[in-house]
Amino acid sequence: MRLKGIMDELREKCPWDRKQTLLSLRPQTIEELYELTDAITATDWSAIKEELGDLLLHILFYSRIGEEQGKFNITDVMQNVSEKLIFRHPHIYGDVVVNDEEDVKKNWEKLKLKEGKKSVLSGVPVSLPAVVKATRLQEKSKQVGFEWDNREQVWEKVDEEMIELREAVSANDQDRIEDEFGDVLFSLVNYARFLNIDAENSLERTNKKFIRRFTEMEQRALQEGKSLTDMTLQEMDAIWNSIKKQNTGT
Numbered sequence: 001m002r003l004k005g006i007m008d009e010l011r012e013k014c015p016w017d018r019k020q021t022l023l024s025l026r027p028q029t030i031e032e033l034y035e036l037t038d039a040i041t042a043t044d045w046s047a048i049k050e051e052l053g054d055l056l057l058h059i060l061f062y063s064r065i066g067e068e069q070g071k072f073n074i075t076d077v078m079q080n081v082s083e084k085l086i087f088r089h090p091h092i093y094g095d096v097v098v099n100d101e102e103d104v105k106k107n108w109e110k111l112k113l114k115e116g117k118k119s120v121l122s123g124v125p126v127s128l129p130a131v132v133k134a135t136r137l138q139e140k141s142k143q144v145g146f147e148w149d150n151r152e153q154v155w156e157k158v159d160e161e162m163i164e165l166r167e168a169v170s171a172n173d174q175d176r177i178e179d180e181f182g183d184v185l186f187s188l189v190n191y192a193r194f195l196n197i198d199a200e201n202s203l204e205r206t207n208k209k210f211i212r213r214f215t216e217m218e219q220r221a222l223q224e225g226k227s228l229t230d231m232t233l234q235e236m237d238a239i240w241n242s243i244k245k246q247n248t249g250t
Contacts (some may be wrong), residue, residue: 004074007060020063029058041204087111109143120144131200134189151194158187213243 010017024187032054039047063074072080088111090096091104098104109120117123121170126135141147148154165180192199217239221228 003057004060007057007064011061011064017061020061020064021063025058025061029055032058037204041201041208073096081213087115105139106143109140129200131185131189131203134186135193135199136191138193148190148194151191154191158184158191161187213240213247216243216247 010172020212032051032222036048036051036055039051046109059077060074062222063072066076067073086093088108089097090107090111096107100109102212112123120140121137122131124140128136149156161183165177165184168180189199199234217236218228219237219238220243221231
């Protein structure tokens with residue numbers, strides 16, 4: 001593999017690459033992963049290809065460090081994941097029969113428990129962003145039957161949590177407000193799953209939309225010789241609504 005050869009050469013000859021450790025690479029790997037998710041959200045295929053390459057480079061880098069420490073090499077990494085995939089797909093490499101993707105997911109979780117996992121939730125990384133983590137926790141618990149039957153039931157739960165939040169706000173109980181607000185968000189993430197949408201990606205789309213509209217509002221204000229800090233909320237809202245009408249859905 002040409003890329004592995006380049007990685008090996010850089011590790012041996014480049015002062016910066018020689019200096020890197022598992023911990024020094026960690027924040028850069030996180031950054032690369034987020035750049036990939038940005039590209040995926042934008043459906044930018046050229047950027048997706050580039051960011052996948054960057055992540056692949058990091059995988060090779062970690063493997064090279066592992067090899068130097070006598071722990072593992074890239075061949076071990078690929079062999080390990082190959083064996084894991086074969087073990088967790090007995091409907092392909094064995095005699096297990098499945099009817100649909102839900103059966104596959106349930107079998108997957110059962111097999112992970114056989115591998116020594118103490119809980120179906122143990123595979124959810126602690127450091128995941130909260131919205132992503134909520135989605136994964138719900139997906140995991142679903143595999144053992146802890147799941148609503150339909151979206152109407154889930155929405156009833158959203159309503160229930162909203163009532164409890166309003167009660168906490170009325171009581172001016174700050175700790176309870178934060179607790180109930182979290183319950184509302186968690187139930188909305190659950191509702192997103194029942195709508196077959198990615199809550200994290202949905203929120204990120206809204207973030208990007210807000211940035212586009214807000215920066216355009218700033219530009220329009222400047223065109224009028226004004227600064228947002230000098231404008232009233234009503235004036236800014238008028239510009240915002242104008243932008244919103246012109247850019248419906250964006």
